[in-house]
Amino acid sequence: MSVTCTNSLPRLDAHGEVLGQRYSTYLVPTLKEAPAEAEIISHKLMIRAGLIRRLAAGIYNYLPMGLRSLRKVERIIRGEMNRFGAREVLLPAIQPAELWKESGRWDHFGPELLRVKDRHERDFIVGPTHEEVITDIIRREVRSFRDLPLNLFQIQTKFRDEIRPRFGLMRGREFIMKDAYSFDVDNAGADRAYKAMYEAYQNIFQRCGLQFAAVEAHSGPIGGSFSHEFMVLADSGEDAIAFCPNCAYAANLEKAFSEYPLTPGPQDEPLIKTHTPNCRHVPELAKFLGVPEALIIKSLLFLADSEPTLALIPGHREINLTKLKDALGGREPVLATPEEAEKIMGVPMGFVTPVGAKVRILADLGIRRLGSGVAGAGEKDYHYINAQVGRDFQVESFGDLSLVAEGDPCPKCGQNLTIKRGIEVGHVFKLGTKYSESMGATFMGADGSESPLIMGCYGIGLGRTLAATVEQSHDQDGIIWPMSLAPFQVALLPLQIQNPQVTAAAENLLDSLTSLGVEVLLDDRDERPGLKFKDADLLGLPLRVTVSEKSLAKGQVELKQRATRSVSMLPLERAAEELKTLIQAALA
C-alpha cells in the first residue's frame, strides 16, 4: 500500500496552519441529516458541517475545521488582550483543594465544582475558573506598588459540572475560556483596567462579526462592584435583556430596574377583614374585589437554607429571584411548597398574611410606594383590605425585588423598555478585594502601608462565541462564516477533476492564492458538482470559486459569495489577486 506524495510540502501561514488544504486528505465528515441530539440551529449546523462531535453530555471534540475557526477566535482574543495590556499565562486545569478552602469556595461553590482525589486521597478540583490560582501567584510574586498594575490572562479549558448542559458548545461542561485578572493599587486603577477590558471586548466581538450589546449585569453579593455582560443577540439565547429603544440603557433582566407605574393604596383607612371564597390567585381576587391587581400585596413564602422568609410584591409584578437571593445575602431562595407554606404559616397558600407574621419579611420597593393594599388574612377564604405598611405589618427591609417586564419605563429616560434574548459570550467584572483579602494578596504602597489588591476578572467563552456566530449567521443551506472566523477564506471547487485542464487550473489557482497568504480548501474529491455545492454551502466559507470546463473555455472562473449569493466571473489570471483584495476588504 503506497500513498501518493505531493512533490512539495504544503505552504503554511504565520501561525503554522496549512494555507491550501485538500479536501481529500482532510477530515470533514459532513452529514445530510442532523443527529437527533441537536436542538438549536448552531448545534445542528456545527455537527452537520463536521466541526464538532459529541463525546459525552456537554463534552465535545473539535474536528479540524472546527478547530481552525476556534483558533481564529483565539487569535483575535489574544491580540486584543495583548493590545490592551494583559499578559498571557497558562495555569493548570487541576487545582489543589487547599486554595479553594482558603477562599471559602470549596464549601460555597456547590455541585458544579468537580472534585477529584489523587492516589493519595488528596482533594483536587478541576478548575471552573482561576481566581484562586492567580491570586496565589500574585501574593507570592507581587510585593510592591512598583510591580502594579498587572493584568494576566490565559486561554484554557474549564470544567463546570452544569446541572443541564445543552445546545452543544453553547452550554458545555468542559469549555474553553479566556479569563483575565487585573490587579491594581486603587479603585481608579481598577476602573481603568475595567475600561480597557471593556474596550478590548468590544473590539473582539466586532472583529468576530457579531451583533452584540454590552449590558449591565448582575454582580452578585460580592460587594458594591459592577459588571457588564457582552450579549450576542439571538432568539435562542438563554438570557433576557431589557433594552431602552431611546437611550443607551441595556441590562440583563436579572439586574434591570424600573420604577414601574403604581397607584398608591388608600391611606389611614381601617383594616377590614373580608370574605373572599376561592380567591387563591391574584387575578381572581382582583376580579372578586373589583380592584386593580397592583393593589394586591402578594405574599410569597421562600425558604433559604430552610429559614422562611416572606417576600412582598404588588400583585401585577413578578419576583426577581436573583435580586431576592442578593437580599438574602446570597442564599438560594426556594419557593415553599403548598404543604410547607401551610405548615409554617398555618394557612393554605393564597391566604398567607404579613400581618402579625413571625417570619422575616422583605418587600419590593413598590410595596412602600403602594403604602397599603389587599393582603391575605391568615385565614382560609379571607383577605384584609387596607393593610397598611408600618401600621398593620412591619417590613424588615425594602429593596428592588421586581422583575422588569416589557413596556416598563426605562430607569434612565422613562421610555418603554423592550425585552430581547441574548447569548452571554463575555463578562467583565469588578471584583474588588474579595479574593485578595481572603487569600492575603497585599502590596506595599509608597508610604510603606500594606493594602489588599483591587481585582477585576474578565471572561470570554470561545466555543460559545463560535456557536453564537453560527446562531446569528446561517441560512437554510448552512453556515455563513464571517471572513474573520471562517476555517478557510476560499472554497475552491474544480468540477470536472478528470479533465487535466480543470485540475491544472485549480492547482495553479491554489498555488497563487496560497502564495498570497489566502486560506483555501480545495475540493479535489471525485464527486458530482451538486454534492460539492451542497457541502460548500453547508461549510459556509465566504468565497466559493468554481473552476469548470465551461468557464475555463472563456478563461474565467466563477466566484460566488456565500453571504449574498452574488455570482461574478473572474479572469483566471487575475483571480488570485482579486480574491485577495476582497478578503482584505472583508477583514479590514
Add this chain to the structure above:
RNA sequence: CGGGGUGUGGCGCAGCCAGGCUAGCGCAAUUGCUUUGGGAGCAAUGGGUCGGAGGUUCGAAUCCUCUCACCCCGACCA
C-alpha cells in the same frame, strides 16, 4: 433533583403494544459500469452480541426486573 422520552450497522429511522425462521428500510461506505453545474442511476459487496445485566419462555429487539447512557421540559410567582 422531579417529570417526559429515546437507545436497533457511521447517520436518520421502522419493527416492540398482540414474542416465532438467516433483524429490515433510506442515506453513507466499498467495487464495477453509466452519469457529470445543485446531495445521480443500475448492479454487486461489506458492516448490527437490537445500550448492558439478569429473568420469564420451547423460543426475546419485542414481556418483566435492575442498570447505564443520551435528549427534552421543569426545578418560577399562591
